[in-house]
Amino acid sequence: MFAEVLVNLALRRVDKIFHYRVPAGLQGQVETGSRVLVPFGRRKLEGYVVGFGVPPQESGIKEVAALLDKGPLFTPGQLALARWVAAYYLCPLVSALQAMIWPLLQTAGPRRVRGLWPAAGVSGAPQTPKQNAVWQLAQNSPGLTRMELARRAGVSPGLVNSLVARGWLQVEEQMVRRDPVAGTPLRPSPPPVLNVPQAEAVREIAAALDREKEQVFLLHGITGSGKTEVYLRGIAAALERGRQAVALVPEIALTPQMVDVFRGRFGGRVAVLHSGLAAGERYDEYQRIQNGTAPVVLGARSAVFAPLDRPGLVIVDEEHESSYKQEETPRYHARAVALRLARQYGAVAVLGSATPALESYCRTLSGGPYRLLNLPYRIARRPLPPVRVVDLRREYRAGRRGIFSGALQEALAERLSRKEQAILFLNRRGYATFIVCRECGLVLKCPHCDISLTYHANGRLRCHYCNYSVLAPSRCPACTGRQMGFYGTGTQKVEQEVRRLFPAARVLRLDKDTTGRRGSHREILDAFGRGEADILIGTQMVAKGLDMPGVTLVGVVNADTTLHMPDFRASERTFQLLTQVAGRAGRGDRGGEVLVQTYSPAHYAVDAARRHDYGGFFSQEMSIRRALGYPPFSHLCRVLFTGASEEEVEKAAAALAGFAAGGAVQVMGPAPAPLVRVKDRFRWQLVLRADAPQKLREAVTAGLAGYERQLRTVAVAVDLDPQNMM
Incomplete structure (x- = not known):
């Protein structure tokens, strides 16, 4: 039995499957989705089992050293989605896979609490007022320790011990959910009456759910037209058909308001996923999704990777937002991943916006692949503001x-x-x-980045790229002049x-x-x-x-x-x-x-x-855009080179440009990035343009193959369909 393992090294040269023999002691325990420890060279590395197969030759195959998790960390559907992300965005498969399962990797597991719980099968209640106070508190807040229970009930620990001795309370170790919305009141909200455009949009979405085939809708609704209510009705329709739903929002700032609205309609069936949660909260929400108790997922871009086994509806609210693009490896766009998720599961995707991205809106024209749903006026016919x-x-x-x-x-x-x-x-x-000396013209810049420092009201200058901070000087560092201007x-x-x-x-x-x-x-x-x-x-x-x-x-x-x-x-x-x-x-x-x-x-x-x-x-x-040949009339790929030596960075960019040039791909550059230095690393870039993403991937892959044989001292980041050119 040979496990196919991805080792946890996000390097292109090791972005492949390695075979390991599963020892007799781990037979039946190692499965697809397991995290294992494997020998790799002179080290032992963490790895992920992505399948089983026969290696080209069985001699010299090493054994799995240890099983690190009892159950699988990812589902077959997540693995399939990770393979697509890795192939489309030209990133290591292990990076794409870890983007799916990161809530499980950042904490030791569920929270177990050893505390006091009301004993089962006990009738009546303790007789004295103090005993009754402890009993009521234990029922309302199970899992408290003896000291916590005594302190909050205002009694002595001895009285708590007496209830334990009499069998009213029992000591147990139980798992306690770390709830990201604990303490937030649940405000049920009955569905309002839909206007005609809303009702038509909901009918279209429900009919598409019945067909159980991939369908993409662009919900173009002016601000205040009731797009959120269309989302909620669509989710309800998906749940009625035994399917799950995921809704993405672009900003964490939007999440609290949306959480209240979603919980008001679907109660505890809503799971929340975003980077603002504590690690334990993310872990527990992830588990609720995985075990089926939370069929509705609401969150920022990474929520598109939630472990759903039968998603029926995928919603991308404010689909035009550039914050859906991840700026670190894997450099995925959540909208593109959402569309792939819908295709993989035969689900319905709804992209909503008052100002759709040009790339999205043009796909609704002339029989394009997207179906346009319009909400042309505000709720209650309120006028748009002048x-x-x-x-x-x-x-x-x-x-x-x-x-x-x-x-x-x-x-x-x-x-x-x-x-x-x-x-x-x-x-x-x-x-x-920015701050400038009005005597010599010096602009105060970050010593680590090629950008001016921002003055804050607390008297400090701060770089918004590397977070460098220093007190604002009273004199110019160059000429010692006192005429410092704030602009x-x-x-x-x-x-x-x-x-x-x-x-x-x-x-x-x-x-x-x-x-x-x-x-x-x-x-x-x-x-x-x-x-x-x-x-x-x-x-x-x-x-x-x-x-x-x-x-x-x-x-x-x-x-x-x-x-x-x-x-x-x-x-x-x-x-x-x-x-x-x-x-x-x-x-x-x-x-x-x-x-x-x-x-x-x-x-x-x-x-x-x-x-x-x-x-x-x-x-x-x-x-x-048509005249200049920019998207949506073409596709772009930005290749960013960073390193400590500007000469080496420039040389690397020129080398890859030479390997990638030719054919149906136009290579622009190399040139310094608009921000030429960030965090003490110089930055040069190439921009490739073609009429299809596949041509860009082929050109970049060929360029990287040649580049890596010549120079390995510079980091290279590939960004297909870039949203940020800085």
Whole structure:
């Protein structure tokens, strides 16, 4: 009996199956999915059994040294999906497989508690008030230790011991679930009456579930049109047919609100998976999915790898979001994996967005593979909020050079006077985006990265790439001059200006600096939802998915932060962000308004967002993409080279470019990456373009084969269908 083992080395040269003999003592215990310890060279390494077979030759085959887990860590379906991820994204299979099972690898296992539990079969209750208090507490909170039970009941440990001696309580070791939503009240929500477009969308999804064949729907619904209710009805239809469902959201900030909605409809059948959970919570949620007690999975991108054995519905909410792309190996896109999952199981995929990615929307046209479902108006026919564009050039010429234009300042004052809420959006955190010496022109940069340091209100400069931090100097490090200028605006500076202009206003801020502590996303959003703040200031965390009926004003402090990035998707992302954040206004009965401040008021992305015109933006952006040959009219692959020596990095990039060039693939570069140094490593890149992903994979595979024979001192990262070109 020979086990086929993947060793835990994420290297291309060992990305293959190795055979090991299963010793007699482990026969019947080692199975597909087992984690084992195997000899590999002079070491013993962890490995994963992916099957059994006969090696080319049996002589010299080593034995499995030990079995590390009793049961399988992955299912046949997960292994099949991992093989697809590895092949499509050109990453080692072991990396793809570990992305599937990482909740099981980060903790020692289930939590076992040795505590006191109410004895079974005991009738009645203890007679004295103190005994009864202990008895009631043990029933409501089983598993507490003797000391915990005594302390919380306000009695002596001796009294607890007496109940144990009389048989009322018994000492047991039991598994206790680590619940990520413990303490959060369950608020059942009866399904509302659907409007006509919603009902039609649900009928289409249910009919596709009945066919039990792969079907992809693009649910194009304007902001506030009730996409979430369509998801919930689709999930209910899947459960009625004995199938499971997984729903992906792009941001952890959205997860608390969605968790409340999903639990309100499906109760304890919902499992939550995202990186913000503790390791033990992820493990227990994973086990609930695996044993079938949680047939509904809700989470961020990695939730697409949940161990479902019969998924019927796969939902990708805000499918256009670039955060669905993993920026580390394996560099997968959760939307693409979701579509593969649907194909593998004959399931229905629903991609939902008010601003679909161009690649997705064009697949609904002219008999494309996706079926378009439209939600063209808001719930209760509420109007979309009017959008006013404020030309910051005119403000500057008029002498108004602060953060807020006169129009936005007046609108904020009006909302505060009417006791209404406002959201201010700026996709930049910190206080000032860079510091420059006004005497010699030195810009303070991170010593480890090729990027300016961001000034924060606590007086420190911070690099948002490597987290390097230092106190801001009072003198220029180069010329010792004292004229240090603080330029640019971040969310901290916006908050300070709001407090200066409106000292009575209650202000909350939602960005990475305020949400580092566990549970802080929920606390901030819940407080704002309860009306405990008048103004919420935030980055893109506030731009999507939030349903706050009290918000009547949304202000975009600067729409240009994404518009002029060196990325061909800059216009698309700006349109999406503006449309999404505008959609937070006017969801209640009082209507709403949006003000967008920009130096580029005539840009087609800004103008289309002003008119809520997805079709107009789509047509103009597609004509530009067609002329330039960018996706969706081609496919791209970015190959990133990093190393300590820039000379070696450049040489490696040139070598691979030579091996990959020719045929139907266009090679652009090599060239320095826009961020040429990060964490003391230099970065060069190639961008390959072709009309099919397979041609890119073939070219990169050929290039890597030649490259690895010449130079191995530089790290190479392959990113197929890249979302980030920085």
